[in-house]
Amino acid sequence: xxxxxxxxxxxxxxxxxxxxxxxxxxxxxxxxxxxxxxxxxxxxxxxxxxxxxxxxxxxxxxxxxxxxxxxxxxxxxxxxxxxxxxxxxxxxxxxxxxxxxxxxxxxxxxxxxxxxxxxxxxxxxxxxxxxxxxxxxxxxxxxxxxxxxxxxxxxxxxxxxxxxxxxxxxxxxxxxxxxxxxxxxxxxxxxxxxxxxxxxxxxxxxxxxxxxxxxxxxxxxxxxxxxxxxxxxxxxxxxxxxxxxxxxxxxxxxxxxxxxxxxxxxxxxxxxxxxxxxxxxxxxxxxxxxxxxxxxxxxxxxxxxxxxxxxxxxxxxxxxxxxxxxxxxxxxxxxxxxxxxxxxxxxxxxxxxxxxxxxxxxxxxxxxxxxxxxxxxxxxxxxxxxxxxxxxxxxxxxxxxxxxxxxxxxxxxxxxxxxxxxxxxxxxxxxxxxxxxx
Amino acid sequence: xxxxxxxxxxxxxxxxxxxxxxxxxxxxxxxxxxxxxxxxxxxxxxxxxxxxxxxxxxxxxxxxxxxxxxxxxxxxxxxxxxxxxxxxxxxxxxxxxxxxxxxxxxxxxxxxxxxxxxxxxxxxxxxxxxxxxxxxxxxxxxxxxxxxxxxxxxxxxxxxxxxxxxxxxxxxxxxxxxx
Numbered sequence: 001x002x003x004x005x006x007x008x009x010x011x012x013x014x015x016x017x018x019x020x021x022x023x024x025x026x027x028x029x030x031x032x033x034x035x036x037x038x039x040x041x042x043x044x045x046x047x048x049x050x051x052x053x054x055x056x057x058x059x060x061x062x063x064x065x066x067x068x069x070x071x072x073x074x075x076x077x078x079x080x081x082x083x084x085x086x087x088x089x090x091x092x093x094x095x096x097x098x099x100x101x102x103x104x105x106x107x108x109x110x111x112x113x114x115x116x117x118x119x120x121x122x123x124x125x126x127x128x129x130x131x132x133x134x135x136x137x138x139x140x141x142x143x144x145x146x147x148x149x150x151x152x153x154x155x156x157x158x159x160x161x162x163x164x165x166x167x168x169x170x171x172x173x174x175x176x177x178x179x180x181x182x183x184x185x186x187x188x189x190x191x192x193x194x195x196x197x198x199x200x201x202x203x204x205x206x207x208x209x210x211x212x213x214x215x216x217x218x219x220x221x222x223x224x225x226x227x228x229x230x231x232x233x234x235x236x237x238x239x240x241x242x243x244x245x246x247x248x249x250x251x252x253x254x255x256x257x258x259x260x261x262x263x264x265x266x267x268x269x270x271x272x273x274x275x276x277x278x279x280x281x282x283x284x285x286x287x288x289x290x291x292x293x294x295x296x297x298x299x300x301x302x303x304x305x306x307x308x309x310x311x312x313x314x315x316x317x318x319x320x321x322x323x324x325x326x327x328x329x330x331x332x333x334x335x336x337x338x339x340x341x342x343x344x345x346x347x348x349x350x351x352x353x354x355x356x357x358x359x360x361x362x363x364x365x366x367x368x369x370x371x372x373x374x375x376x377x378x379x380x381x382x383x384x385x386x387x388x389x390x391x392x393x394x395x396x397x398x399x400x401x402x403x404x405x406x407x408x409x410x411x412x413x414x415x416x417x418x419x420x421x422x423x424x425x426x427x428x429x430x431x432x433x434x435x436x437x438x
Numbered sequence: 439x440x441x442x443x444x445x446x447x448x449x450x451x452x453x454x455x456x457x458x459x460x461x462x463x464x465x466x467x468x469x470x471x472x473x474x475x476x477x478x479x480x481x482x483x484x485x486x487x488x489x490x491x492x493x494x495x496x497x498x499x500x501x502x503x504x505x506x507x508x509x510x511x512x513x514x515x516x517x518x519x520x521x522x523x524x525x526x527x528x529x530x531x532x533x534x535x536x537x538x539x540x541x542x543x544x545x546x547x548x549x550x551x552x553x554x555x556x557x558x559x560x561x562x563x564x565x566x567x568x569x570x571x572x573x574x575x576x577x578x579x580x581x582x583x584x585x586x587x588x589x590x591x592x593x594x595x596x597x598x599x600x601x602x603x604x605x606x607x608x609x610x611x612x613x614x615x616x617x
Contacts, residue, residue, distance in 0.1 A: 003578065004474060004577065004578035005577060005578040008474075008576075008577045008578065130509055130510075130513060136517075136518065137518065138513035138514065138517060138518045139513075140514070140520070141510040141513065141514050141532065141533060141536060142514065142525075142529050142532040142533075144535075146536070147535045147536050147539075150506075150535075150536040150539040150540055150543075151535070151536075151539050153539070153543065154539040154540065154542055154543040155539075157543055157546070157547065158542060158543060158546045161546050161547070161550050162546075165550055165553070169474075169475070169576065172576045173474070173576040173577065175576075176572075176573035176574075176575075176576045176577065177573070177576075177577070188562055189560075189562065191562075192554070192559045192560035192561075192562070193559055193560050193561040193562040193563070193564055193567060194559065194576075195472055195564060195566055195567060195572070195575060196472040196473050196474060196575045196576055196581075197470050197471070197472055197557070198470060198471040198472075198473065198477070198480045198481050198484055198486065199470060199481065199484075199486050199557070200557045200559070201473070201476040201477075201480075201481070202476075202481045202486060202488070203488075203490075203491050203553045203556050203557055204476075204553060204557070205476055206489060206491035206492055206553070207491050207495075207549050207550055207552070207553035210491065210492055210495045210545075210546075210549055211546050211549065211550065214495075214499075214542045214545055214546050215546075217538075217542065218539075218542060221535060221538055221539060221542075222539075224535075225535050225539075228535070424474075425474060425475040425476075426475070428474055428475040428578075429475040429476065432451060432475065432477070
């Protein structure tokens with residue numbers, strides 16, 4: 001039988017007496033190496049300008065925007081798992097929500113970097129915000145590009161607050177458990193002097209649940225906003241009312257895959273076999289299958305939409321997607337996102353950890369290919385055949401992509417090492433509830 | 439040193455709730471409970487029912503959304519009108535998404551701020567945090583604090599009242615003079 005004390009010990013142990021230091025340092029070394037690649041690629045970009053990328057007319061959105069859409073999508077599953085399941089009172093979320101929220105926050109931060117790097121003059125990014133200026137200019141608020149400035153801003157701030165206030169009681173536990181004076185100050189400041197007062201809990205719960213409701217709506221609105229970047233334009237293959245809902249659910253699909261990757265990695269790196277059980281992985285696998293089937297429906301609807309429109313340009317784009325220069329991205333995403341996940345119908349596959357990890361990694365790659373397909377093959381054959389041009393990626397683009405994974409990895413590993421990885425007080429609340437029910 | 443109040447310690451949420459009910463029946467009002475996780479119904483037994491956080495969320499959300507919408511309308515329709523293909527300047531439908539996003543941003547920031555302000559946090563120098571055993575309040579122990587500021591507080595009588603609750607431990611909390 002678990003006790004409250006047992007929960008405290010198991011979780012604070014990770015941050016205060018890391019036993020798996022070696023595993024952590026190995027992962028950190030890889031992440032730092034990739035972060036180095038990030039700095040080299042952005043340094044090169046800042047030195048020479050966006051010309052170092054393979055962008056050109058007509059493909060003026062390349063890997064930078066692919067990565068933005070991919071990264072921000074990954075984060076959505078974290079919000080969904082955490083906020084929606086909190087509101088619905090699904091208690092199995094407890095072991096997952098903290099790191100899923102961290103994943104959301106870091107993925108959104110990484111995603112927000114790419115449009116800024118794409119600006120060409122990233123130091124002037126604040127021109128996107130409405131502020132009184134001596135040029136007497138305003139942003140064009142009717143443009144989805146401007147909408148996304150606010151979407152990302154709201155998403156990052158709200159995700160941060162949701163994650164942070166959810167963590168305050170656990171930071172207090174770390175403050176109370178640590179024996180190092182320096183860590184005591186570190187956690188003490190972050191815990192804001194939390195003392196578990198019954199009055200405080202009431203107000204805390206009100207703020208937490210209200211913020212959960214808000215973040216849940218942000219999942220829908222932020223990725224719809226991203227989808228409008230495409231749907232509001234007139235490019236064949238982009239101009240579709242299907243995009244906002246399709247983007248939101250495929251974002252959740254890719255995010256669930258990453259939550260599985262993170263859960264399996266943390267489970268093995270920090271020996272969290274009691275907290276992240278096979279049952280959690282089984283539920284996540286079902287969620288992956290469910291959202292994957294919705295994604296398959298989205299693909300079908302997209303094809304049908306092109307055919308039913310009777311528009312020759314739409315049909316041409318569909319043909320280019322499936323059989324053109326970038327056909328590999330289409331077939332790759334169909335294989336990884338639709339065919340491979342059918343294995344998840346079997347319980348034996350869902351609870352086979354290496355196999356599940358492989359399928360989730362496949363979906364993560366598959367969704368990246370899908371964003372590639374969507375953006376590049378939508379653009380490279382425009383309305384004017386004389387303007388057709390293929391897009392060839394360059395090393396700074398790949399370096400930035402690999403580097404962004406490194407940046408995410410470093411942030412996530414720092415979180416996993418120093419902050420409460422699993423929500424202790426919610427686990428204790430569940431224990432109490434079970435005891436009361438007995 | 440000055441007496442801040444008393445701190446009693448209990449093993450289970452049930453005992454704590456019982457103690458809270460007794461104290462309240464005796465007329466104490468300023469006591470507080472300290473628990474490692476929220477306990478359902480505890481605050482109601484303390485006679486504490488308020489919801490001032492949710493209204494702040496709603497009002498701040500509406501206000502922030504209104505400000506965002508106002509700025510967009512003013513900027514795009516009056517301050518710098520830009521006629522593109524004769525489309526209407528007051529394109530309210532195009533302003534829905536940023537209005538919503540800024541509304542949610544305002545609601546969350548203000549709601550969280552309201553929670554902290556009402557809770558008088560951050561407060562890292564609270565006398566209770568200096569009590570040696572109080573670190574268990576975030577682990578597995580349930581505390582009841584009775585500050586001397588309670589109108590019913592009498593150094594000896596209150597100590598006796600708390601003893602009658604059968605706590606596992608009971609101690610006096612002292613603070614620096616003038617703190």
